[in-house]
Structures are given as structure tokens and as C-alpha cells.
Amino acid sequence: MSSTSASFDPRVLRAPHPVPGAPDNWKRFFTFNTDAKVIGIQYIALALFFLLVGGLLAMIMRGELITPPADLVDPSVYNGLYTMHGTVMLFLFLFPILNGFNNLLIPPMIGAPDMAFPRLNALAFWLFPLFGTILMVSFFVPGGPSTSGWWAYPPLSTQNPLGLFVNGQFLWILAVALSGVSSIMGAVNFVTTILRMRAPGMGWFRLPIFCWTAVAAQVIQLVGLPVLTGGAVMLLFDLSFGTSFYQPEGGGDPMLYQHFFWFYSHPAVYVMALPVFGIFSELFPVYARKPLFGYEFVAVASFGITFLSLIVWVHHMFYSGTPQWMRNLFMATTMLIAVPTGIKVFAWIATLWRGRLRLTTAMLFCLGGLINFIFAGITGVMLATVPVDIHVGNTYFVVGHFHYVIFNTLTFGVFAAIYHWFPKFTGRLMYEGLGKLHFVLTFVGSTLNFLPMHWAGLMGMPRRVASYDPEFALANVLASLGAFLLGVAMIPFLLNLVSSWARGERASANPWQAIGLEWLLPSPPPLENFEEDVPTVLNGPYGYGLNRPLVADEARYIARANASPAPTPTPASTPRRPEP
Amino acid sequence: MTTALWIVLGLLLDGALSRWMVAQVPHWLPVQASAAAPHVDALFALETGIGTFLFVGCVTLILITVLFRRAPKYDMVNGDPIEGNLKLEITWTLLPLLIVALLTWQGIRVNTTLATLGGKQRVSGGTEAMAVSAAATTTGTGALAAPYGPVRVIARQWSWEFVYPEGVRSAELHLPVDQPVQLELVSLDVLHGFYVPAFRLKQDVIPGSVIAYRLTPTREGRYRLRDSLFSGAYFASNQTDVVVESAEGFQTWLREASKQAPHPSWNPARELHERRLRRGDQGWATVPPAPPPLVNVGLDPQASHEA
Numbered sequence: 001m002s003s004t005s006a007s008f009d010p011r012v013l014r015a016p017h018p019v020p021g022a023p024d025n026w027k028r029f030f031t032f033n034t035d036a037k038v039i040g041i042q043y044i045a046l047a048l049f050f051l052l053v054g055g056l057l058a059m060i061m062r063g064e065l066i067t068p069p070a071d072l073v074d075p076s077v078y079n080g081l082y083t084m085h086g087t088v089m090l091f092l093f094l095f096p097i098l099n100g101f102n103n104l105l106i107p108p109m110i111g112a113p114d115m116a117f118p119r120l121n122a123l124a125f126w127l128f129p130l131f132g133t134i135l136m137v138s139f140f141v142p143g144g145p146s147t148s149g150w151w152a153y154p155p156l157s158t159q160n161p162l163g164l165f166v167n168g169q170f171l172w173i174l175a176v177a178l179s180g181v182s183s184i185m186g187a188v189n190f191v192t193t194i195l196r197m198r199a200p201g202m203g204w205f206r207l208p209i210f211c212w213t214a215v216a217a218q219v220i221q222l223v224g225l226p227v228l229t230g231g232a233v234m235l236l237f238d239l240s241f242g243t244s245f246y247q248p249e250g251g252g253d254p255m256l257y258q259h260f261f262w263f264y265s266h267p268a269v270y271v272m273a274l275p276v277f278g279i280f281s282e283l284f285p286v287y288a289r290k291p292l293f294g295y296e297f298v299a300v301a302s303f304g305i306t307f308l309s310l311i312v313w314v315h316h317m318f319y320s321g322t323p324q325w326m327r328n329l330f331m332a333t334t335m336l337i338a339v340p341t342g343i344k345v346f347a348w349i350a351t352l353w354r355g356r357l358r359l360t361t362a363m364l365f366c367l368g369g370l371i372n373f374i375f376a377g378i379t380g381v382m383l384a385t386v387p388v389d390i391h392v393g394n395t396y397f398v399v400g401h402f403h404y405v406i407f408n409t410l411t412f413g414v415f416a417a418i419y420h421w422f423p424k425f426t427g428r429l430m431y432e433g434l435g436k437l438h439f440v441l442t443f444v445g446s447t448l449n450f451l452p453m454h455w456a457g458l459m460g461m462p463r464r465v466a467s468y469d470p471e472f473a474l475a476n477v478l479a480s481l482g483a484f485l486l487g488v489a490m491i492p493f494l495l496n497l498v499s500s501w502a503r504g505e506r507a508s509a510n511p512w513q514a515i516g517l518e519w520l521l522p523s524p525p526p527l528e529n530f531e532e533d534v535p536t537v538l539n540g541p542y543g544y545g546l547n548r549p550l551v552a553d554e555a556r557y558i559a560r561a562n563a564s565p566a567p568t569p570t571p572a573s574t575p576r577r578p579e580p
Numbered sequence: 581m582t583t584a585l586w587i588v589l590g591l592l593l594d595g596a597l598s599r600w601m602v603a604q605v606p607h608w609l610p611v612q613a614s615a616a617a618p619h620v621d622a623l624f625a626l627e628t629g630i631g632t633f634l635f636v637g638c639v640t641l642i643l644i645t646v647l648f649r650r651a652p653k654y655d656m657v658n659g660d661p662i663e664g665n666l667k668l669e670i671t672w673t674l675l676p677l678l679i680v681a682l683l684t685w686q687g688i689r690v691n692t693t694l695a696t697l698g699g700k701q702r703v704s705g706g707t708e709a710m711a712v713s714a715a716a717t718t719t720g721t722g723a724l725a726a727p728y729g730p731v732r733v734i735a736r737q738w739s740w741e742f743v744y745p746e747g748v749r750s751a752e753l754h755l756p757v758d759q760p761v762q763l764e765l766v767s768l769d770v771l772h773g774f775y776v777p778a779f780r781l782k783q784d785v786i787p788g789s790v791i792a793y794r795l796t797p798t799r800e801g802r803y804r805l806r807d808s809l810f811s812g813a814y815f816a817s818n819q820t821d822v823v824v825e826s827a828e829g830f831q832t833w834l835r836e837a838s839k840q841a842p843h844p845s846w847n848p849a850r851e852l853h854e855r856r857l858r859r860g861d862q863g864w865a866t867v868p869p870a871p872p873p874l875v876n877v878g879l880d881p882q883a884s885h886e887a
Contacts, residue, residue: 460777
């Protein structure tokens with residue numbers, strides 16, 4: 001490590017976020033810090049930790065499922081593992097890591113100094129370790145964690161076999177409710193920031209797609225989460241205080257819960273998918289060196305998805321005694337989602353077409369994610385078709401489809417985003433060789449893991465089983481091997497993260513020659529991004545090859561960003577503006 | 581000119597590949613053993629065809645750019661600065677709309693043909709559910725008429741029990757072939773799912789509701805009936821068989837069954853739970869399994885199923 005604090009722009013050093021090589025900077029991550037960039041990295045680091053926890057649970061599950069009988073763990077333990085795997089991956093990995101990207105990217109992308117409500121932002125983050133701890137503690141209470149699945153359908157979830165007040169299910173509901181509170185706080189913040197704090201000249205149709213999708217996704221949070229939280233509170237009352245909202249014996253109906261649950265939890269997939277669509281829309285133009293094809297269509301399609309996502313939830317209940325007219329209606333609305341998502345997919349392909357592709361690790365993850373997403377979209381339409389869903393619903397076909405969405409598309413997008421923006425926020429480049437190894441292992445592992453599941457489901461293997469008939473063995477052996485390979489794939493990734501952070505090559509302000517406000521800032525950006533000198537936006541994003549400036553005085557901003565931090569102290573690294 | 585040729589050739593190849601995939605569909609599915617199965621499979625095959633065509637088309641375009649449009653190292657040149665094409669964008673908005681409209685129409689058509697779901701009656705709990713289902717009669721006219729039934733399907737944690745109009749009780753479901761049959765689905769504890777993959781049919785069994793359900797088996801044989809909605813610790817073991825027999829075979833079975841004294845059926849969940857207790861009740865909390873149903877014909881652990 002050659003760096004000393006002398007080589008840093010003083011503006012950078014004043015920032016509470018990490019500056020590689022600067023003394024004691026890691027301690028900043030364990031404080032109630034209100035800087036969006038610190039909070040973003042806090043979210044991402046903790047979420048990646050929980051990705052490992054969730055992945056470990058998945059590998060134990062796949063160890064159980066590599067043979068037909070239940071022989072590795074007790075079936076009740078298997079049920080707890082799969083419940084917690086789903087809960088951890090959704091509530092402790094995907095939601096938080098995407099909130100992390102919202103925190104890192106939204107302010108610099110729109111030229112804002114920070115989030116609209118920095119303290120609320122920090123509070124929203126600090127709820128995350130709290131409910132994460134509650135969920136982890138639930139492994140160690142008498143009776144173990146929740147074993148009723150991440151849907152927690154009553155009356156199973158309210159059975160409470162040991163009769164204890166504090167039980168795994170109780171803690172699970174508490175954690176999910178806290179996660180909802182945290183997400184609502186985040187949503188208020190992200191929406192307000194994008195609505196109110198854009199740089200001069202940045203109208204809606206000059207806004208980067210990532211910010212469009214962030215608003216579209218966070219609107220779903222604001223509309224849907226109160227319903228889930230209300231449903232969860234009633235479930236808690238049924239479980240702990242003897243009410244009967246969902247108990248037929250007291251005049252309740254278990255179907256009511258399913259409506260509350262899916263009214264939010266289906267759109268929740270779009271809360272996670274939309275920002276990743278944003279990531280794809282940001283990255284394809286950079287690495288194909290072309291403008292985003294049909295930018296306005298892609299932007300507006302985000303809100304088409306938001307609207308439709310709120311009126312499709314009954315497709316999770318086609319075989320729950322739903323009347324025929326309702327099945328037909330929700331089949332139609334669900335299928336319609338193929339239209340706005342189709343617009344996005346075709347636009348990405350058209351963006352690639354006649355481009356000059358740079359196959360960086362980030363681009364590889366985007367391309368892999370796009371191909372997987374097309375596949376997931378097709379199986380999604382199959383699942384929307386009522387008669388087909390009645391056969392494959394609640395089977396491994398759904399598990400395969402869901403993981404093609406949630407891992408093979410969304411997590412691929414998350415990895416792409418990490419490789420793409422890591423240099424911006426740490427000032428270091430990640431190693432491409434390790435990155436490509438990570439991509440190849442992940443692509444092979446995830447295909448091996450999730451593709452054979454479709455076949456098992458078509459043959460009639462129900463999801464959530466701890467044991468199965470021998471005819472499903474082949475698909476399950478392949479899936480298990482894939483799952484273990486995915487575990488191996490994490491090794492080069494973690495190695496890359498840690499070693500690049502510590503001693504990776506210094507990143508310039510704009511290592512990918514990307515167009516966007518965040519690339520007009522030094523890497524890492526100063527505490528308040530552009531501070532008082534916010535650029536005036538002249539044109540829409542993604543102007544590759546169009547020879548038009550993004551902002552007024554672009555050359556000055558580029559020079560200023562490149563001036564610091566420099567690898568060695570040079571006269572140019574002196575800040576242009578006097579210290580206050 | 582050459583471009584047009586390439587496009588036509590590509591579309592033809594894509595079409596041929598999609599047809600081949602459609603031909604593979606039967607290999608991915610269990611045998612068709614109910615009147616519903618051919619309809620469901622035809623719809624799935626249609627979607628497989630359209631899906632393959634779109635998937636192969638899109639992936640081919642992506643691969644062409646990846647193979648032929650890679651920038652050499654240190655090449656800083658941009659691609660063609662195309663910002664959009666309104667005609668193309670309208671096309672790829674309308675085309676998916678047409679496809680999903682077609683699929684929705686086909687889906688509704690098949691839904692109407694299958695008409696599996698009868699009425700649903702709300703009850704306050706297990707006792708009332710048993711009384712209501714016992715009093716049920718076969719109803720409906722025309723396509724909805726069921727010459728046989730109602731057979732009561734009683735789901736518990738973790739066993740299946742079937743009660744026939746003749747009073748026979750069994751732990752595996754016997755049905756006469758080619759006769760529409762009416763079922764009354766009852767759960768005595770939590771949600772369960774009545775799922776027979778060879779029938780392509782699935783219906784949740786909901787505590788607090790008695791659900792009338794109709795299906796027509798069309799092929800003799802022994803098929804798996806699985807619990808499809810997660811129901812707790814021994815969910816995976818909660819499976820039994822459907823035995824579809826000729827009308828005479830079914831009558832013979834009913835006669836023989838009625839001669840057998842009711843006895844507790846063999847129950848895999850109970851075996852697993854006893855094993856757990858022997859090993860010191862390790863594992864996470866679960867309710868104990870309900871006592872196995874008293875039936876004339878129990879489960880046969882040795883029987884092998886076709887699908």
C-alpha cells in the first residue's frame with residue numbers, strides 16, 4: 001500500500017465514506033451515519049453476508065434433496081431451512097442490496113448531495129440489522145424457527161405446537177413487519193429525493209432509467225406494503241392473542257390472508273425486478289456503446305409494470321377455490337405484464353444490435369441475466385395460463401421459474417451492478433479475471449441448479465418437499481450439483497471484493513467511459529457529490545456516439561473529477577476551490 | 581437482398597426448431613389419465629412452441645452481436661448511434677399483446693371446457709365440514725352431471741381418507757374409468773392440495789370450506805395423488821395413489837372392500853414421527869400426526885405407480 005492521505009483530495013477525505021488507504025475508515029461503517037454513500041455500502045455489505053447465510057441454508061437443503069428419502073435432516077428441520085432460505089434471500093438479501101444501490105446511485109445520478117431525509121435513511125438501514133438479528137435468533141428459540149414457509153399461510157402458521165408465546169413464527173412475523181416499516185421509510189425517501197432533488201435541467205425524460213425504475217418500484221412499496229403489514233399484524237394476533245381473523249372456527253377465513261399476502265408479495269417481485277431492469281438499461285448502453293433504444297418507451301413501461309403488478313395477485317390462488325370468472329380475469333391481467341416487460345427486453349436487444357460490445361464482467365452478467373430473463377418470461381406466461389398453472393402450480397416448475405427470475409435474472413443484475421459501480425464508490429477496480437471466473441461458475445451453476453427443476457415440476461414433483469419419489473432423482477441430483485457449484489462460485493467473488501477493495505488498481509473517475517452524472521464525479525465521490533456546483537443537464541442520458549454534451553461545461557466537470565483522487569500527488573490534485 | 585434471405589432462413593430454422601420442441605412436450609409430462617389432460621397438454625404445447633420461437637429468436641440476435649460486434653481491446657469507437665424506431669417499438673408492443681390475447685382466449689376456452697370446480701360452502705370447522713360433505717349429493721346437469729359420487733376426500737395432517745357413497749372407506753382413491761365423478765373436498769386441520777399429476781388437476785383443500793370438484797378419469801392405472809399445498813412437518817409423505825379401474829373392476833373392489841373390517845391404515849407420517857420420538861424428539865417443533873384413518877382398504881407401501 002503506497003497510499004498516504006496526502007494523495008487524496010481533501011474533499012474526499014472529509015467524506016465519512018471509506019477512502020481506501022485512509023486511516024481508520026472502516027470504523028465509519030459501524031456508526032449511525034447519515035451519508036447515503038455509507039448507508040449504501042452498509043446495506044450492500046450486510047446483504048452480501050446474508051446472501052452467504054441464505055446460500056448455506058440452500059446448500060443444506062440441496063444436500064437433503066440429492067437423495068429421494070428424508071435422510072440428512074429431520075423433515076421439520078428441512079421445513080425450517082426452506083422457510084428461512086426464502087425469507088433471508090428476499091428480506092435480508094435482495095431488498096436490502098437494492099436499497100443499497102438506491103442509496104449509492106440515486107443522489108449522484110440526479111446531482112443531489114444526499115437523500116432527502118438522511119436521518120430517516122439511516123434509521124431505515126439500522127432496522128435491517130435489527131430484524132436480521134431477530135430472524136437469526138429465531139433459529140435458537142425452543143421449537144426452532146418458523147417452519148411454515150415464507151408465505152406463512154394460516155392455519156398452519158398459527159398452529160404453535162409448543163404453545164410458547166415467543167416462538168419462531170412470532171419472531172418471523174415481527175421481523176417481516178419491521179422489514180416492512182424499514183422499506184416504507186426507504187420508499188418515502190427515494191421517491192421524495194427523485195421528485196424534488198434533481199439537477200437543474202433534468203426533466204423526467206432526461207432522468208436515467210435506474211431512477212425511473214426506482215420510483216416505479218418504490219411506489220409499489222408505498223401502495224402494497226401497508227396491506228401486507230396489516231395482514232401480518234392480524235396473523236400475529238391470531239397466533240399470539242387468540243383472535244380468529246383467519247380461523248374458520250371463529251368465523252374467519254384462511255383465504256383472506258392469501259389475498260393480503262399476495263396483494264403485496266406478487267408486486268414485491270417487481271419491487272426487486274424493476275431496479276434490476278434499471279441496471280440492465282444503464283449497463284447495456286455503456287458496454288454496447290449505443291444509446292438506449294427507445295428510451296421513452298422503456299421509461300414509461302416501468303410504470304406500466306407498476307400498475308399491472310398491483311392487479312395480478314390472484315394468479316397465486318388459481319387452485320385455491322377461486323371462482324372461474326376471477327381466474328379468467330386475473331389470467332388476462334397477468335398475461336398483460338408480458339407487454340411492458342417485452343418492450344424492455346426488445347429494447348435491450350435492439351440496444352445491443354450494431355453496437356460495439358465490450359464483454360466486461362458486468363456486461364457478461366447483464367447478457368446472462370437477459371437470456372435467463374427471456375426464459376423466465378416465457379415460463380411466466382405459461383404459469384399465468386390457468387389450466388397450465390393448475391397442473392404445474394405449487395410444483396418445482398414454479399420453483400424453477402421463480403429462481404430464474406430471482407437469481408438468474410435479478411441476482412445476475414445485482415452482480416453486474418457491483419462490478420460496474422464498485423470503482424465509482426471505492427475508487428478501486430475489481431479484477432476482471434476473477435470476475436469472469438465468477439460469471440462462468442455462476443452461469444453454469446445456476447443453469448444446472450434451476451433448469452432441471454422445470455422438468456421435475458412438469459412430471460408432478462410438489463415444491464417444499466423434504467423427500468420425493470425416485471422418478472425425480474435425476475433432476476434433483478443435477479440441481480444439487482448446480483447448487484454446490486453456486487457455492488463455489490462465491491469464492492472468486494468474495495476474493496475479488498476483498499482484495500480489490502484493499503489493493504485493487506486505482507480507478508479513474510470514469511473507467512468505463514460511461515455517460516451519466518455519477519461519472520462526472522471523482523471516484524469515490526466527495527461527501528456531498530457536486531456540492532454547490534451542481535451541473536445543468538442539457539440532454540437525456542445514454543448519448544453514446546451522438547456527440548452531444550450531457551451537461552453544461554462538461555469539460556470542466558470532467559477535468560475536476562479526474563484531478564482527484566490521483567495515484568500520486570501532483571499539482572493537479574490540488575482542489576480548485578478554496579477550503580471553506 | 582441477402583439480409584432478407586438470412587431473415588427468412590432464420591425464421592424457417594426457428595420455426596422448425598419450435599416444432600421439434602412441441603414434439604418433445606409429451607416426454608416431459610406424465611401419462612394423460614383424465615379428460616382434462618389432453619386440453620392442458622395442448623395448451624402447454626402451444627405455449628412451448630411460441631415460447632421456443634421467441635426465445636431462440638431473441639437469443640440468436642444476442643449471440644450474433646456477441647460473436648460479430650465485439651470491440652477489439654482498446655477500441656474506443658462507439659456503436660451506431662440509433663436512438664429508437666417508432667414503428668419497431670409499436671410492433672413489439674402490439675405483437676406480444678396479440679400473443680397474450682390469443683393465449684388468454686385459449687385459456688378461457690379450456691377453463692370453460694374443464695369446468696372442474698363446483699360450489700364452495702363455508703363451514704365453521706371440521707365437524708360441520710364432515711356433516712355437510714356427508715349430506716352432499718351429485719348435482720348439475722349436462723356437462724356438469726356426475727354419474728358417480730360424491731366421494732368425500734378428507735385431508736388431515738398427514739393422511740388422505742376417501743369415503744364412497746356406498747359407505748366404504750379407503751386410504752387410496754379408487755375411481756371407475758370414463759365416468760365423471762364428483763368429489764367433496766374437506767380439510768380437518770390446515771390447507772392441503774389435492775393434486776394428481778396424471779390428471780393435470782389440482783385443487784386446494786381449505787379448512788372452513790367444503791368444495792365440490794368434478795373430474796373424469798380416462799385411463800386405467802395407478803397414479804400418484806400428492807398433497808400440493810405445504811401442510812407442515814410430514815407434508816412430503818402425505819401422498820397416496822389413485823387407482824382407475826374398469827366399471828366392473830371398480831364394483832368388485834367396492835364389494836371386496838366392504839367385507840374388510842375397518843382398520844388403521846399404514847401411514848408414513850406416523851412412522852416418521854415414531855422414528856423421531858425414538859431418537860429423542862430431535863428437530864424443530866411440529867404438531868403430532870393425526871391418528872391414521874380407520875379404513876376398509878389401507879395404503880399399500882409396496883404398490884408401484886405409473887405416474
